[in-house]
Amino acid sequence: MSDSQNDILIDVQDVWKSFEDLEVLKGVSLKVHTGSSDVILGRSGIGKSVLLKSIVGLLRPEQGSIKVMGQQVIGLKTRDLNEMRKSIGYVFQYAALYDSLTVRENLEFPLRKHSDAGEEEITERVFEQLRLVGLESAVDKMPSELSGGMKKRIGLARAIIKRPRIVLYDEPTAGLDPITAREISELILSLEEQFGITSITVTHDLECARIVANQIYILDDGVFQHSGTFDELKRSTDPYTRAFFQVVV
């Protein structure tokens, strides 16, 4: 096996997924290398989040293969799937903070469930995460008291508190003003560099893609139509890619 193949952390091969009569993914394939930050771009409702949820085992594709850290996700037993999920962080589109828990409890949750850390260590880790996302003052707030941008930051902090190898971001900047969106994108980049995270970001925000992406994949009609770096795709002569970049920029 070549070094390049050993280096692949997420390997998606010919994945098909449909909902009743609607075919969403039609044989999509993707390889994500260790340390890489890949971005999936595409219009709303095209199946970007479906792919992300399939990678983490929340959805089960009808056909194809998804390997994460060498383990086949499709058909994996719940116990093994949960073991694999401990190495993955997931940032949801609307943060998905547990609304009956405070910010502190939200951040403590993954540590209490899956680590032997003592009270002191847990508190230390929580404040460390809050410092990283610049929200120490929100520690005892309820999610309902936070703004959209603050929720995203806390969602991000919760996703990386276990120091996962992989983080999957589902529309991390959706619904935010351009300044906050840019701050979140820069925060993602800085955390990834700091902790050596491999990531896939699903977005339709080109500015976010420009900041965080090593490689961009454009999803359309159930498959990746084009891929490349931000600058390569910007110069593309393909009509769909051009249209996408022109409309959004």
Place this chain on the structure above:
Amino acid sequence: MNSYQKPPQISYYQMTRKRIRSSMEQVYGITTFGLKFFRYVFVPPYEWGQVRKHFDELGAKSLPLLTIVGLIMGLILALQSRPTLDRFGAGGFLPAMLALTIVRELGPVITALIVAGRVSSGIGAEVGSMKVTEQIDALEVSAVDPFNYLVVTRVLACAIILPMLTAYVDFLAIFGGYVSEWISSNSSMQLYFNEVVQSLRFYDVLPGIGKTIAFGYIIGVIGAYQGFNTSRGTEGVGRAATSAVVLASLNIIFLDMVIIQLTLLFLGPG
């Protein structure tokens, strides 16, 4: 050019068939969901912290409402029964009649229906809103089983707390009956409660309290099922809460009828 096409008309027969099919699917869904509880309840991790939290949320917070209902139920029952019993010269049987009616039937069913209204809808709405805001997915990707964390804990709390609440309501309702007796005839408390205790046997109390474990299970399972299967955003959350109350209440009444038949069959009319 207008490209809008009207959806095809569905006949009454097709609509009825679709509704029956969907109801059958729901019965199947609730049954398998309910049976899944027994597969999970004995398997670690045990979320006792969550169960304790739900005791407070589902049980202790129902106490004020149940206190009022229990007292008034006993009071009204005594007020309504007294003239009829007097007409047949059986006024002395009032404490015994009240105790049997309340302990065997009214206490368990009324408590279960009130808790179903308050708790089942609450569970449906809470779990439903967790579903539509992806909090259940967040639990799953955190390697926490949402069924164990959200459903087992709530069902267990309901099944444990409802017998306790029923015993509390039974006592209050019997006490309410005494208050009515005291107001109308200034009767002695000791005499009244002596009559009550003498009229109740183990076979009256056990099925009455015992069946509330099943009622609590139904309240928890149906509320959680409706929440877990919520779709279509906030509108779906509202629908889940309403359906949870309706289905839980119907099932409680239906199950009560079955349990009464079984009790009569195995323990006799008493």
